[in-house]
Amino acid sequence: MTASNNLAELLLTLEEIRQENYPDIPKSIVERVLLLEYQHQDNRVKGRSLVRKVIKQYLREDES
DSSP, X not given: OOHHHHHHHHHHHHHHHHHHHOTTSOHHHHHHHHHHHHXXXXXXXXXXXXXXXXXXXXXXXXXX
């Protein structure tokens, strides 16, 4: 199995969990977080920082 297949499977699994347990969280946020973590797996500090920015932006938009 290739990395892209693994990533696609993980995304499908997370989407099932999101739909069942967290439908108020947009699918796009979960996808962005997963992709950022994947793209920055060699630099966890940078990945974590980018994920925090995505979440903060979402929360700000949600409050508006």
